[in-house]
Amino acid sequence: MAYTAAMESTAVALAGATAFARAMRPDLPLVDQGLVALRRLLAEAEVPHVLVGGVAVLHHGYVRSTRDLDLLLARQDVERLAPLLARHGFERPAANRLRHLSSGVDVDLLFAGEARPRPGAPPCPSPLELGRSAREPDVVDLPGLFELKLTAGRHQDLADAVALLKGLDEERYLEAASRLRSELKPQLHRLRRDALDELALDQRSR
Numbered sequence: 172m173a174y175t176a177a178m179e180s181t182a183v184a185l186a187g188a189t190a191f192a193r194a195m196r197p198d199l200p201l202v203d204q205g206l207v208a209l210r211r212l213l214a215e216a217e218v219p220h221v222l223v224g225g226v227a228v229l230h231h232g233y234v235r236s237t238r239d240l241d242l243l244l245a246r247q248d249v250e251r252l253a254p255l256l257a258r259h260g261f262e263r264p265a266a267n268r269l270r271h272l273s274s275g276v277d278v279d280l281l282f283a284g285e286a287r288p289r290p291g292a293p294p295c296p297s298p299l300e301l302g303r304s305a306r307e308p309d310v311v312d313l314p315g316l317f318e319l320k321l322t323a324g325r326h327q328d329l330a331d332a333v334a335l336l337k338g339l340d341e342e343r344y345l346e347a348a349s350r351l352r353s354e355l356k357p358q359l360h361r362l363r364r365d366a367l368d369e370l371a372l373d374q375r376s377r
Contacts, residue, residue, distance in 0.1 A: 181230040181307055182206050185237075188229065192236035202226075202237055205276025209240060209269075210309065212259040218248035221298040222310045223281065223319055225331075230310045233334040239277040243298045243311075246282040293322055302350070313343075314350035321355050329362065336366035 186203035193199050206226060213220055222230075224241025252269075256262060261269045261278075269278040281287070283297040301319075302312035311319065313335070320328040336344065336359075348359055 179207075181226060181310065184229055184234060185226060188234050188236045199236070200238060200275035200277075202240065202274070202276050204274040205240060205271040205278070208259050208261070208271050208274070209242070209278055212252065212255055212261060213242075213309070215259075216248075216252050216255055218244055218251050219298050220244040220248070220309065221301055221303065221315075223316065224279070227311050227316050228331045228335065230304060230307060231313050231316060231335055232338045233331060235331075235334075239279055241279050241281060243281045243283065243295060243301070245297070246285065249280065287323060289324060292324060314347045317347060317351060317359060318355060321358050332359070332362050333366045333369070336363050337370055 182203045185206060189199065189202050221243050222240065223243050224239075225235065225237030226240055229235065229237070249263075253263070256269070260272050262272060263269050267280045267282070269280065270276070271278070281295045284294050286292070286294055296318075301315035304310040304312050316335070317332060320332045339347065344363060348356055348363075351359055
């Protein structure tokens with residue numbers, strides 16, 4: 172996937188969120204710089220991949236800071252990255268992690284078909300199985316992001332899902348829900364209800 176100027180909007184938004192967070196925590200890594208470098212590395216390596224995690228959350232409208240990048244790919248494709256790492260300022264300190272040296276950003280590698288960190292969660296899907304954002308095709312689309320968040324099931328993941336749902340009108344919510352796996356739809360519906368309840372409380376408190 173070629174790196175293009177059209178893929179800069181998430182990096183720009185991330186730079187703003189990072190600058191705000193670094194005003195209080197100057198030790199935080201420069202995640203936006205790490206994202207640009209990672210995209211250039213992946214473009215040269217030409218391996219199938221998709222960006223997930225906090226950067227995808229920001230891309231889809233919930234602006235929050237993040238300390239790292241999450242990349243989904245096949246384990247065997249990491250070896251195609253190896254000879255290019257130093258050229259793009261990366262090292263590989265662990266089997267499931269890259270580090271961008273100048274920005275201090277860690278890239279957590281999620282491998283298709285392998286277990287996720289939370290016990291009992293289903294294995295990671297292939298990057299080829301997930302939809303892509305129309306704006307930046309290396310970022311997972313919103314239904315795919317909801318699927319990843321719901322199946323991961325950590326508190327942060329569910330909070331991200333609620334925050335994203337707050338920003339969706341009914342048409343966009345129904346479109347995203349229609350593309351979700353059937354077993355995940357009831358959980359998304361419950362989170363949507365929570366999101367609308369929180370919005371109503373926010374409006375009453377103003």
